[in-house]
Amino acid sequence: MIRFENVTKVYDQKARPALDAVNLEIDRGEFAFLVGASGSGKSTFLRLVLKEDRATSGAVYVAGQNVAKISSWRVPRLRRGIGVVFQDFRLLPQKNVFANVAFAMQVIGKSRSVIRDTVPEVLKTVGLEGKEHRMPHELSGGEQQRVAIARAVVNRPGILLADEPTGNLDPTTSMGIMGVLDKINQNGTTVVMATHDDDIVNEMRKRVVELKNGIVIRDEARALYTSMIPVVGQSRRLKDASGREAPEAGLPGEGEGQR
Amino acid sequence: MRLAFVLGEIGSGLRRNLSMVVSVILVTFVSLTFVGAAGMLQMQINQMKGYWYDKVQVAIFLCSEGSTAAGCASGPVTAEQQASLNTLLESPAVAQYVNDFQFESKEEAYNHFKDQFSNSPIVDSVTPDQLPASFRINMKDPEKYQIISETFSSQPGVETVIDQRQLLERLFSVMNGASLVAVSIAGVMIVCAILLIATTIRLSAFSRRRETGIMRLVGASKTVIQLPFILEGVIAAVIGAALASATLWAVAHFFLGEFMSQQYPDTAFISSGQTLILVPALLILGASLAGISSLLTLRRYLRV
Numbered sequence: 001m002i003r004f005e006n007v008t009k010v011y012d013q014k015a016r017p018a019l020d021a022v023n024l025e026i027d028r029g030e031f032a033f034l035v036g037a038s039g040s041g042k043s044t045f046l047r048l049v050l051k052e053d054r055a056t057s058g059a060v061y062v063a064g065q066n067v068a069k070i071s072s073w074r075v076p077r078l079r080r081g082i083g084v085v086f087q088d089f090r091l092l093p094q095k096n097v098f099a100n101v102a103f104a105m106q107v108i109g110k111s112r113s114v115i116r117d118t119v120p121e122v123l124k125t126v127g128l129e130g131k132e133h134r135m136p137h138e139l140s141g142g143e144q145q146r147v148a149i150a151r152a153v154v155n156r157p158g159i160l161l162a163d164e165p166t167g168n169l170d171p172t173t174s175m176g177i178m179g180v181l182d183k184i185n186q187n188g189t190t191v192v193m194a195t196h197d198d199d200i201v202n203e204m205r206k207r208v209v210e211l212k213n214g215i216v217i218r219d220e221a222r223a224l225y226t227s228m229i230p231v232v233g234q235s236r237r238l239k240d241a242s243g244r245e246a247p248e249a250g251l252p253g254e255g256e257g258q259r
Numbered sequence: 260m261r262l263a264f265v266l267g268e269i270g271s272g273l274r275r276n277l278s279m280v281v282s283v284i285l286v287t288f289v290s291l292t293f294v295g296a297a298g299m300l301q302m303q304i305n306q307m308k309g310y311w312y313d314k315v316q317v318a319i320f321l322c323s324e325g326s327t328a329a330g331c332a333s334g335p336v337t338a339e340q341q342a343s344l345n346t347l348l349e350s351p352a353v354a355q356y357v358n359d360f361q362f363e364s365k366e367e368a369y370n371h372f373k374d375q376f377s378n379s380p381i382v383d384s385v386t387p388d389q390l391p392a393s394f395r396i397n398m399k400d401p402e403k404y405q406i407i408s409e410t411f412s413s414q415p416g417v418e419t420v421i422d423q424r425q426l427l428e429r430l431f432s433v434m435n436g437a438s439l440v441a442v443s444i445a446g447v448m449i450v451c452a453i454l455l456i457a458t459t460i461r462l463s464a465f466s467r468r469r470e471t472g473i474m475r476l477v478g479a480s481k482t483v484i485q486l487p488f489i490l491e492g493v494i495a496a497v498i499g500a501a502l503a504s505a506t507l508w509a510v511a512h513f514f515l516g517e518f519m520s521q522q523y524p525d526t527a528f529i530s531s532g533q534t535l536i537l538v539p540a541l542l543i544l545g546a547s548l549a550g551i552s553s554l555l556t557l558r559r560y561l562r563v
């Protein structure tokens with residue numbers, strides 16, 4: 001479903017590449033975690049899948065198509081096949097829950113009746129029945145993220161990309177969100193989730209792809225956040241007293257890992 | 260559905276940026292009013308040209324009752340004087356410069372006058388006696404006016420020789436100058452309008468970046484994302500163009516049609532109906548100004 005062939009992404013000639021010769025294949029229906037410290041290239045990976053950015057070298061295939069070969073007017077069609085959720089939810093504050101989800105259907109020209117039928121169904125999937133008319137500020141963070149997920153999957157994309165979806169949520173709420181993502185994955189959607197939340201990764205026992213400085217240093221099925229297999233030639237990351245990674249500099253304003 | 264969505268977006272965009280939208284309306288209104296004013300001046304020139312230009316180039320006015328010119332010392336022109344002038348015009352020395360000529364009697368001059376100013380009150384106050392008879396000469400080469408003037412000015416029975424074309428041309432050059440000024444002001448104002456529209460679109464795109472960001476992610480087409488912004492500018496500019504059209508019509512109707520034609524009853528002014536020709540031109544100009552400037556702005560500020 002997603003295939004990276006020797007993909008390198010350089011933002012800044014003077015800095016190290018954000019992704020460095022990444023080879024990776026994620027199959028249809030798979031659930032994969034992208035883990036690694038801030039700045040390890042997780043978001044860059046997701047952006048390349050969406051054709052938000054162009055790979056400096058190498059090829060990115062999505063559903064068998066080389067995204068570099070998709071002409072700009074057909075990029076919207078690529079994106080209709082991919083749902084995305086972010087750490088900061090990105091809801092429209094002046095629209096209620098129903099309208100936020102419906103927005104994703106309106107802008108691609110779905111009819112009013114289809115919207116009326118589909119939105120409640122999707123809201124039920126993410127566990128927001130009866131909250132259609134709430135405004136975003138009347139919802140908890142977890143509920144807001146559920147709305148964002150509903151919006152991402154309402155057009156039935158084959159792929160769901162989640163960039164630290166639990167980054168702003170407490171552990172219990174995060175597990176709820178993971179339940180929703182798992183359910184969506186079970187319905188056949190390929191899910192790729194970037195995170196550095198070790199509890200969640202350890203709980204889910206899914207495929208884990210670990211990035212470090214833009215390099216894939218581990219790709220393990222049904223894995224934990226940290227490898228059980230000692231990696232030869234790689235120094236282990238330092239952990240602080242709480243067992244979490246020492247924070248590294250990320251993108252300005254990204255505010256990762258504040259739980 | 261998509262149409263309803265685009266319309267809804269336009270509506271909310273216009274409301275959100277009301278003060279900017281109003282300024283776009285006003286700037287396009289003023290700039291297009293100047294464009295239209297230049298157009299109206301040209302129409303006025305053509306109106307006068309159409310009536311005068313090729314009809315008359317040189318007029319030899321003959322002495323009438325009250326003439327005070329030196330050649331008129333012997334009183335109004337006599338039949339013999341008139342006949343000899345006619346002969347002189349037909350003589351080879353003069354005829355080589357003349358396409359054709361006509362005699363216009365007092366009576367004809369009066370009818371002519373009546374036709375030209377049919378809707379002006381001056382007609383009632385003029386009698387055939389007050390208008391001089393004349394020879395109307397169509398020159399082969401208008402530049403040779405001097406020859407006719409020298410030949411006829413001193414002839415008995417001739418009050419004066421007038422190159423009407425020169426008179427008209429002086430007036431037309433003033434009017435052309437005025438329309439040039441109008442076009443220059445319009446040019447400056449159009450630049451203002453384009454910059455203002457660009458700024459408005461940019462602000463609008465900025466204030467709705469959340470929406471457009473989401474639209475991009477869920478795969479909305481470029482048209483659906485950009486059209487509301489483009490139409491926002493186009494609608495504001497078209498409203499400005501409509502105001503400019505209404506203003507020009509009102510100027511033609513009330514100022515030219517009622518005030519000026521009373522002040523200058525001997526001039527044929529363009530009618531308010533004629534200004535309507537300018538309306539589609541102004542609307543198209545306004546819409547394309549906005550369309551082009553918003554397209555250029557969006558290409559830079561609204562990534563798709």
Ligand SMILES: Nc1ncnc2c1ncn2[C@@H]1O[C@H](COP(=O)(O)OP(=O)(O)O)[C@@H](O)[C@H]1O
Nearest residue numbers: 011018037038039040041042043044045250251
């Ligand atoms: N738009 C950008 N311009 C320049 N550098 C960037 C940009 N986005 C990311 N980077 C750099 O690329 C590297 C990877 O960033 P990112 O993919 O956001 O990592 P992660 O999501 O794992 O924190 C970082 O060093 C970051 O500073």
Ligand SMILES: [Mg+2]
Nearest residue numbers: 042043163254
């Ligand atoms: Mg990131």
